[in-house]
Amino acid sequence: MANHNDEHEGGHAVVPVRTYILIWITLLCCTFLTYGVALIDLGSWNIVIALMIAFFKMSLVVLFFMHVKQDNSLTRLFVAGGFVWLVILLVMTMNDYLSRGWMPQGNMPWPQ
Amino acid sequence: MPEFADVNPGQVTEHAHSPFLRHHFEDMAQQFDSSTLGMWVFLLTEIMFFGGMFGAYTVYRSMYPDAFASTSKHMIPLLGATNTAVLICSSLTMAFAVRWAHIGSRSVVRVMLILTMIFGIAFICVKFTEYYLHYKDHLVPWLNFQYPEHPALAHNAEILFCFYFFMTGFHALHMFVGLGLLTYLLIKNEKIVFGPDYYSPVEIIGLYWHFVDIVWIFLFPLLYLIGAHG
Numbered sequence: 001m002a003n004h005n006d007e008h009e010g011g012h013a014v015v016p017v018r019t020y021i022l023i024w025i026t027l028l029c030c031t032f033l034t035y036g037v038a039l040i041d042l043g044s045w046n047i048v049i050a051l052m053i054a055f056f057k058m059s060l061v062v063l064f065f066m067h068v069k070q071d072n073s074l075t076r077l078f079v080a081g082g083f084v085w086l087v088i089l090l091v092m093t094m095n096d097y098l099s100r101g102w103m104p105q106g107n108m109p110w111p112q
Numbered sequence: 113m114p115e116f117a118d119v120n121p122g123q124v125t126e127h128a129h130s131p132f133l134r135h136h137f138e139d140m141a142q143q144f145d146s147s148t149l150g151m152w153v154f155l156l157t158e159i160m161f162f163g164g165m166f167g168a169y170t171v172y173r174s175m176y177p178d179a180f181a182s183t184s185k186h187m188i189p190l191l192g193a194t195n196t197a198v199l200i201c202s203s204l205t206m207a208f209a210v211r212w213a214h215i216g217s218r219s220v221v222r223v224m225l226i227l228t229m230i231f232g233i234a235f236i237c238v239k240f241t242e243y244y245l246h247y248k249d250h251l252v253p254w255l256n257f258q259y260p261e262h263p264a265l266a267h268n269a270e271i272l273f274c275f276y277f278f279m280t281g282f283h284a285l286h287m288f289v290g291l292g293l294l295t296y297l298l299i300k301n302e303k304i305v306f307g308p309d310y311y312s313p314v315e316i317i318g319l320y321w322h323f324v325d326i327v328w329i330f331l332f333p334l335l336y337l338i339g340a341h342g
Contacts (some may be wrong), residue, residue: 090166
């Protein structure tokens with residue numbers, strides 16, 4: 001029998017309770033922070049900061065609660081691939097919608 | 113008893129097989145990695161499922177920023193934040209359930225699964241209270257939508273409430289599915305003892321539960337806090 005991955009039989013190592021508690025407290029603090037920052041008027045920075053905090057919280061959940069930090073590189077590649085595809089969906093869509101008004105009406109490269 | 117125990121007396125093996133090893137895997141580590149990878153592939157389809165809604169939301173929010181911001185006074189950010197905290201707590205207890213399933217302690221797994229379910233049910237109760245408040249405020253599209261304070265923005269504000277009910281509704285549906293899966297784990301935990309070489313059902317249902325938590329982490333700022341400072 002091939003014994004790849006035998007250095008961690010059964011998959012993962014047991015994560016100490018302290019790590020989980022620390023992540024949990026950080027996630028709760030980030031939730032309060034999101035709520036607090038939303039009450040201050042920062043113009044278009046409100047949404048940027050809210051999404052940055054959400055992205056940070058997501059990274060913590062994915063890496064520690066979902067154990068991607070301990071997963072093998074194939075699983076990590078799949079996880080990263082999923083986010084790359086999501087970014088393609090969002091960026092390409094917004095690229096279209098936000099740039100539609102940029103061309104003067106007469107010079108649209110397609111029939112009006 | 114496992115459904116597909118690998119009983120093959122003719123085969124020479126280096127060490128005794130776990131009764132939970134399916135015959136098409138070489139060892140428990142490979143079986144665990146395959147289960148995890150398979151679950152992640154399913155979660156990627158879920159990312160794209162919710163991603164479509166997030167994409168459409170982004171397009172409409174960029175088209176009608178004023179109408180979307182005007183809805184924030186009908187949202188209750190405190191309830192949304194409470195629900196975020198409740199889900200984060202449920203993720204912690206779910207992670208603990210996985211941890212002690214890995215160690216092999218049936219009683220701790222039982223307590224953690226029940227706590228996770230209690231947090232999940234609390235989330236759904238708060239969510240449906242909000243739905244009831246929106247119904248009373250005449251904010252349900254197609255049913256009783258009225259927006260007298262901004263007649264000019266009413267139509268586009270209705271679009272936001274469509275997103276709100278679809279996105280939180282699909283999220284709530286995932287919560288119900290998650291509660292069903294946790295019930296399955298609770299029963300399975302009484303029938304077999306999870307341990308270091310077999311706890312993948314707890315691990316992959318945990319992955320699902322954390323994914324649903326992540327969806328809410330993004331829904332909360334996007335739906336509740338659009339114009340909270342206004």
